[in-house]
Amino acid sequence: MSVAATARETRAASAGDWALRGARQALVLLGVLAGLWALWEAFKWVGEATELRIRAFQVNDRTFPHLHEIVASLFEPSRRGGPMLIEVLLDAALFTAREAAAGFALGALVGFTIGTVLAHSRLLQRGFLPYIVASQTVPILAIAPMVVVWLGSRGIAGWMSVAVIAAYLTFFPVAINTLRGLHAADPRALELMRSYAAGTWSVLWKLRVHAAMPFLFAAFKISATASVVGAIIGELPAGVPDGLGTAILNFNQYYATAPERLWATNLVAAAVGIVFFLIVVIAEKLVVRRAPEHVA
Amino acid sequence: MSPEPVVSLRQVSKEFGQGGVVALQDIDLELAPGEFVSLIGPSGCGKSTLLRIIGDLIEPTRGDVVVNGKPAHQARLDRDYGIVFQDAVLFDWRTVAKNISLPLEMMGWNRGKRAERVREMLDLVELTGFGDHHPWQLSGGMQQRVAIARALAFHPPLLLMDEPFGALDEMTRERLNLELLRIWEASGSTVVFVTHSIAEAVFLSTRVVVMSPRPGRIAGIVDIDLPQPRGIETREQPRFAELVRDVRRRLRAGGGFEQEGDTLEEELIVAEEGL
Numbered sequence: 001m002s003v004a005a006t007a008r009e010t011r012a013a014s015a016g017d018w019a020l021r022g023a024r025q026a027l028v029l030l031g032v033l034a035g036l037w038a039l040w041e042a043f044k045w046v047g048e049a050t051e052l053r054i055r056a057f058q059v060n061d062r063t064f065p066h067l068h069e070i071v072a073s074l075f076e077p078s079r080r081g082g083p084m085l086i087e088v089l090l091d092a093a094l095f096t097a098r099e100a101a102a103g104f105a106l107g108a109l110v111g112f113t114i115g116t117v118l119a120h121s122r123l124l125q126r127g128f129l130p131y132i133v134a135s136q137t138v139p140i141l142a143i144a145p146m147v148v149v150w151l152g153s154r155g156i157a158g159w160m161s162v163a164v165i166a167a168y169l170t171f172f173p174v175a176i177n178t179l180r181g182l183h184a185a186d187p188r189a190l191e192l193m194r195s196y197a198a199g200t201w202s203v204l205w206k207l208r209v210h211a212a213m214p215f216l217f218a219a220f221k222i223s224a225t226a227s228v229v230g231a232i233i234g235e236l237p238a239g240v241p242d243g244l245g246t247a248i249l250n251f252n253q254y255y256a257t258a259p260e261r262l263w264a265t266n267l268v269a270a271a272v273g274i275v276f277f278l279i280v281v282i283a284e285k286l287v288v289r290r291a292p293e294h295v296a
Numbered sequence: 297m298s299p300e301p302v303v304s305l306r307q308v309s310k311e312f313g314q315g316g317v318v319a320l321q322d323i324d325l326e327l328a329p330g331e332f333v334s335l336i337g338p339s340g341c342g343k344s345t346l347l348r349i350i351g352d353l354i355e356p357t358r359g360d361v362v363v364n365g366k367p368a369h370q371a372r373l374d375r376d377y378g379i380v381f382q383d384a385v386l387f388d389w390r391t392v393a394k395n396i397s398l399p400l401e402m403m404g405w406n407r408g409k410r411a412e413r414v415r416e417m418l419d420l421v422e423l424t425g426f427g428d429h430h431p432w433q434l435s436g437g438m439q440q441r442v443a444i445a446r447a448l449a450f451h452p453p454l455l456l457m458d459e460p461f462g463a464l465d466e467m468t469r470e471r472l473n474l475e476l477l478r479i480w481e482a483s484g485s486t487v488v489f490v491t492h493s494i495a496e497a498v499f500l501s502t503r504v505v506v507m508s509p510r511p512g513r514i515a516g517i518v519d520i521d522l523p524q525p526r527g528i529e530t531r532e533q534p535r536f537a538e539l540v541r542d543v544r545r546r547l548r549a550g551g552g553f554e555q556e557g558d559t560l561e562e563e564l565i566v567a568e569e570g571l
Contacts, residue, residue, distance in 0.1 A: 188383065195351055195378075210387065213389075
């Protein structure tokens with residue numbers, strides 16, 4: 001019983017630790033942000049003072065707007081009499097996030113299925129793996145228009161085509177890590193399952209999938225951000241007007257007069273990627289119950 | 297022997313690779329119901345391989361393996377044995393209770409029946425109240441007790457143990473030895489126990505099978521006639537020391553000491569310090 005009591009004490013102590021760790025992490029985050037801001041402004045200042053030129057690239061307010069101007073532009077109207085830029089961008093971000101989330105889910109599902117099938121057949125693995133690898137060497141920009149045309153001709157909505165393009169970037173890391181992770185089970189745990197006369201299906205769901213979790217979540221982290229990139233790129237050929245991709249294209253055209261708006265759009269796009277990543281990190285904490293030393 | 301043996305090995309041999317290493321050669325052995333048999337020998341004598349052959353985790357190259365009156369393969373499919381390894385091999389993502397109920401899930405027991413049996417097993421291994429803990433919250437000895445509870449959860453007639461206490465400290469090991477004897481008496485299972493501790497083998501067993509290496513053979517069988525039930529005082533009896541000496545002599549005669557060199561001799565001497 002004393003062990004149970006100790007466990008309870010450790011849990012209570014860890015709640016206090018948690019708050020402290022959270023505060024420290026917030027402080028570190030602020031420090032890093034301040035550091036980045038200082039670096040940015042210092043480079044700009046030095047570049048302008050010395051009239052630094054790197055070939056055609058020149059440091060000035062157009063190529064390197066002040067960070068505070070970028071942030072301030074978020075709270076100015078995007079056009080005369082229109083809503084604030086941040087409202088426009090948040091709408092676009094939400095739209096793109098939906099495409100990316102659908103793409104992530106689809107890609108993860110497809111990737112997991114492919115990885116699982118290949119993990120169970122050396123023959124299929126030999127036959128198909130090279131093509132799966134090859135699929136990722138084809139640039140997404142070359143694939144995207146084809147996907148849009150094919151799916152569009154079948155009457156599928158533009159944002160769903162974009163989701164498919166995002167899935168194209170998502171499935172690969174998941175497939176590869178599933179393949180690797182399903183083979184990561186402890187050989188004695190496999191012997192144990194064999195001693196229970198467990199079928200392939202039970203071994204997969206009761207053992208291999210759990211052993212693969214750290215690998216799967218490593219893949220999900222890569223895929224979460226890749227799906228956002230895929231969605232933004234996919235919006236361009238798909239001609240979907242409501243997302244971040246179109247916003248980037250749009251503000252690109254006005255870069256000469258309002259560079260901070262494109263920078264602000266990039267910041268929002270990055271924020272979407274970070275949110276996606278964090279969702280995966282939190283999901284991992286909730287799902288993966290492991291000994292503390294196993295948690296990366 | 298009047299009752300039908302639980303395990304019967306006839307002329308069992310195992311070669312690894314193509315015409316390569318002979319791990320086991322012509323093993324003949326019969327285990328009566330309720331026996332506690334230890335397999336002892338130096339590393340490389342094939343004792344773990346023999347255990348896995350009984351459990352149909354490895355196929356023998358030649359020979360017949362009959363478990364519970366049927367071929368070993370069928371016995372595995374019928375879940376006629378439970379197994380415990382040197383490490384507990386608990387699933388981190390399951391609670392202690394869920395680890396113990398794993399084999400019951402495989403056998404299609406319903407939730408209520410599983411919960412009841414898990415409670416019984418936790419009581420048996422004296423871990424009452426630890427069902428909701430996760431494995432990493434337990435000490436090594438407690439983890440191994442969970443592994444034993446899991447192996448016995450479906451009341452298999454045979455329990456296979458592969459150096460189950462080899463990774464534990466001496467104190468914990470002696471305590472678990474006593475506990476294992478109590479569980480063995482309570483469950484009535486037949487036990488095959490692989491170890492390289494002479495003292496442990498003598499203390500626990502009704503028979504000790506001494507094996508010799510390269511190729512793995514049975515060098516001798518020692519009947520352990522120490523009275524049951526055994527306790528702490530068993531190790532202090534003169535008969536205990538005699539039996540330990542007997543097992544050690546047979547190990548030496550089988551080439552267990554000379555061929556392995558110093559490291560093995562040290563290993564066996566250390567193992568005897570439990571005396």
